[in-house]
Amino acid sequence: TIPEPIIIATWKNEKGTQAGYQKIMETGKALDGVEAGAWVPEADPNETTVGYGGYPDRDGHVTLDACIMDHLGNAGSVTFLEHIMHPISVARAVMEKTPHVMLSGAGALEFALSQGFKKQDLLTEKSKKAWLEWKKQAKYEPKVNIERHDTIGLLALGKAGEIAGACSTSGMAFKMHGRVGDSPIIGGAVFCDDEVGGACATGLGEFVMKTLGSFLIVEFMRQGKSPQQACEEAIMRIVKRYKYQEFQVGYLAMNKKGEYGAYSIQKGFNFTITKNGKTEVIESASYMS
Ligand code: SD4
Secondary structure (H helix, E strand, C coil), X not given: CCCCCEEEEECCCHHHHHHHHHHHHHHCCHHHHHHHHHHHHHHCCCCCCCCXXXXXXXXXXXXXXXXXXXXXXXXXXXXXXXXXXXXXXXXXXXXXXCCCCEEEHHHHHHHHHHCCCCCCCXXXXXXXXXXXXXXXXXXXCCCCCCXXXXXXXXXXXXXXXXXXEEEXXXXXXXXXXCCCCCCCCECCCEEEECCCEEEEEEEXXXXXXXXXXXXXXXXXXXXXXXXXXXXXXXXXXXXXXXXXXXXXXXXXXXXXXXXXXXXXXXXXXXXXXXXXXXXXXXXXXXXXX
């Protein structure tokens, strides 16, 4: 039996999952759902970790990372992209309209413009102020949890029960110019396999990249672990090997039955789920208490 359509997202992202769910109801497709879900924080100027209004790097540039993956194993991503409000849709265009998986920087921008995306200034007054404030001390200190919400990672099952995943971010605030995180890395921040399910990530991208977290979670589920167990094992990989005490990583996973799980290093990670038209924010379990 095919499970009910469902969409889940990292952090408190009710408007995102609702928009995504609505889209799945319209087109039936999980891929459309995760894209529509990412659009919400991307366009929100008050959301300082995704798209428009995202905090810039230390030189004042808002540089965006995003990726998307469908149930057929197709994938697209953009990294170090500037001036485009909806990087998730550029990632989808890379997937659907080029022979490549990833486009970066000036080349990604050029491609976006060729596809009709508009060039925009994404640095808001609010983000510029925060950056100027940061410059006074200029200390790079990734925050453990940014209240409200953060990088958006999404997983959905469409009407045919097919899986898709997406992720969009402006990356760590005040990162080095040119720094790319996990969010555009297929297998890092997002991985989907229609035989198994999918996973997505948020938090310190360097840890996620070094352990290829989302790929790892999907492989754990393939071996028979539940989404919850798989997320826990992937967090343990980080905890065993790296100095995790000051940092956060949160994982979210869903299998093909629509069962989901989440786990994080630190307390404070949560996620949002919309199913049967109902939306709920759930606190994740964590390694540290
Ligand atoms: C990154 N993973 O660029 C992203 C940032 C993030 O919560 O998720 N922050 O490393």
